[in-house]
Amino acid sequence: MTIPFARVADTDDPNHATPGYKSLVRLQRLKRYNTCLWQQLAPFVGDRVIEAGSGIGNFTSFLLDRSRVIAVDLDPYYVSRLQQRIGHLPNVQVLQLDLNAKEAESLVHEKLDTVICMNVLEHLEDDRGTLESFYRLLAPGGRLVLVVPAHAALHGAIDRHIGHFRRYTKTEVTRKLEQAGFQTESAVYFNGLGAIGWFVNSILLRRKEVPGVQAYLFDWLVPLLSLEKQFTMPFGLSVISVGRKPK
Secondary structure, three states: OOOOOOOOOOOOOHHHOOHHHHHHHHHHOOHHHHHHHHHHHHHHOOOEEEEEOOOOOOOHHHHOOOOEEEEEEOOHHHHHHHHHHHOOOOOEEEEEOOOOOHHHHHHHHHOEEEEEEEOOHHHOOOHHHHHHHHHHHEEEEEEEEEEEEEOHHHOOHHHHHHOOOOOEOHHHHHHHHHHOOOEEEEEEEEOHHHHHHHHHHHHHOOOOOOOHHHHHHHHHHHHHHHHHHHOOOOOOOEEEEEEEOOO
């Protein structure tokens, strides 16, 4: 089940028109891309899920058929928006919470089988500490489904503008997952086409954001991403990885 989020302007709230917010709004409109990415993640997502860094709910909408969904973000504006949209649903809880804080320990009783964290870890200085917090939240046998930006060579003007501390390789993600206690089930590159566009815009042209027209055109090319399933991609815009907490 997905929820019909209203289409909003890049400056929906002029007091909250940050680069990160604008990026979330644009991503919300890329319906084909969002669906394609979700199809990569869905086989690993269980029935009792916490979304770490839910933002304005771009991917929370795909989780609503689960029996328990906890959407967490630090930004009070994002939390308020998401609360208005889905907070009334009986299986959903929307929280403003730092999952590294002691208060998060109260969520252990939820017996969560999945932590899903999409394009958040790169914004945090202590990424290893955050992975350890995810490990503690999960019930034995539970999974962390993680999406992070790929390749340090792609770190450019856009990354700096939206607050990315780093980009990752598959090897680095695997190492950090295992240091936090996880067993790595999968780590793959995703969206090679997007990586080329990011290199052109962020590195060569030093733009601070991908032009909206380009983003919408890319959304129409998303069916090409299905070809990636037939190959082991040597590069991509993102790393999709899955770590399991031992039983």
